[in-house]
Amino acid sequence: MKHILPAVLLALAAALPAHAEDPRPLRIGWVQAMANAPALIAEENGYFRDEGLNVELKGFGDGPVIQQAVAGGEIDVAYIGAPPVYQWAARGLDAKIIAKVNYGQAAVIAKTDGPIHALSDLKGKRLAGVNRGSGMDVLLRGYVLKEAAGLSPDADLALSQMPAGNMNAALDTGVVDAAFLWEPFISQSVLRGTGRVVFDVNGALPGYPWYVIAAPAKTLKERPDDLVKLLRANSKAIAFLREHPEEADRIIARSFKLEALRAADGSVVPPEAIVAEARKRLGWSAEIEPSDRAFIQRLIDYSVALGFLDKRLNVDDIIDDSFAAKAAAQR
Template identity: 70%
Template sequence: MKAILTSLILTALASSGHAEEAAHHLRIGWVQAMANAPAIIAEEKGFYKSEGLDVELKGFGDGPVIQQAVASGEIDVAYIGAPPVYQWAARGLKAKIIAKVNYGQAALIAKAEGPITSLSDIKGKTIASVSRGSGMDVLLRGFVLKEKARFDPDSDVTISQMPVGNMNAALDTGLVDAAFLWEPFISQSLLRGTGKVVLDVNKELPEYPWYVIAAPEKTLETRRSDLERLLRAHAKAIAFLNEQPDEANQIIAKAFNLEAIKAKDGSEVQPAVIVAEARKRLGWSAQISSSDRAFIQKLIDYSVSLGFLNAKIDVSEVVDDTIAKSAGLQN
């Protein structure tokens, strides 16, 4: 009888342990962009684990694909651009931005030896960009073309949609006159000596937010303590990126399979140097500031004016910093 009782107790304890482990299993989807490096750093350096999380990282090519994964319940939380979150809200998929991931990342580049030296020179030219209505497309059309250049994005330029990985080749071969892209593709072009920056968005909009951590309604309602763990691990990763840049650059270069490139003078540029160059146009921060909220609202307004959203959404509908506050990360 005693042996049976002991066996039952051990079984109950084991079951309890498995339940506890399952409670902290978190499926994270992330857009595979260098600016989302905190997700990679947190995994590589054991910050998720140190917070008691058993994380499953799932990489995705863009926001729309992650939206499908969120809607189907495939992932619990996402490292994603801010525009997809308010676009989700407009389509009835309830989710909230709970922390910032990075600032900066985008630039308009042209051929290094070409005639384009300023925004005014791109009138009548062809610009490579990603899919129409995407976050980067909204930033290009709304901010770069309409606000900065005072152009009509539908008539004053031709926007050629293509994967970002094809843009540098399209620029080099003359298929397009300029390209609106992000890191590390900007730095690869600059370090090869084939491209030059016409407009650095981070200089025009210092520390503008781009990637964020967003959670759907179900996760917000049932996994709050795990989201707090996630945000603490996220903050540790950002601290590491800022305090240990050399090691962090090596981790990023390896994670993104960056290869050495040949500079114009024939010298070889190592992958970690590409990452260091990219840091000139992007950085990392977890806190959502009032200026971040204002910028996200501006993106929403651009989306409405460009016809990508049917109705205006207030930024307060898509930002929730209460979890960050309860985790001790937000003022």
């Protein structure tokens, strides 16, 4: 009898598939920004489930908080800006970008009836931005101010750091003269008639990448099949955003709890119209193009020049295309 049980167990083991599904949920952290809509669309429309993927979707306010969650083993993969990934690498956290999520999203806005009409008008003014050294701060200081405007971020204007959700109120009340913002805050200001776009980064750099999907080495090694499933679900969500814009806009408006606005002429602007306006400055794409690599390298170089990184990294060292290639082959 004692010889029968091992034989039965061996037979059962042989009958199991070579790659049994991992019973653990894939814990996905995402920055709760409109540009990361593919994450919520994939969840809302069941694309993760359709791929046989059990996920836990966790929203975070910004990239640095997600960085801490990744380092602490609290999440397995992230929808996050590209800058935190190379910042992780510089600090010894081995992680790779495995796909793109979106392009565009940021702009400088000013009061509609104010004196700022171009970037050069920011000299001597007060500009709202986010935390020093963050990805958006690197984009603001390195590209918008130094390169596009020819201004010194530290000498030619006053930069005020504050949460993005507070910037429109600060602009409306005159606490600042302009703000470097992203969606939906830009569109909310524009549609209310209180703000206007002075400089659209996507207009100056069409298709520049921002949010990406990144995973630490542990996930890359232990859960490659789940990452491929994730990328297939991400691609389905992006296709839905492109092919069904009105339905997608309603899902986004509901998920972000956007409220109707009162325009300057007294008309009511429905929530989904805010998303439609935002599409003028952002879009979604999964493929990492050569131009995307070049732009991320540009951000790395800005970070070095600004003193936020001690050494220059090579963008090719933080991108792994193999998971996207497998996902594409299996569609």
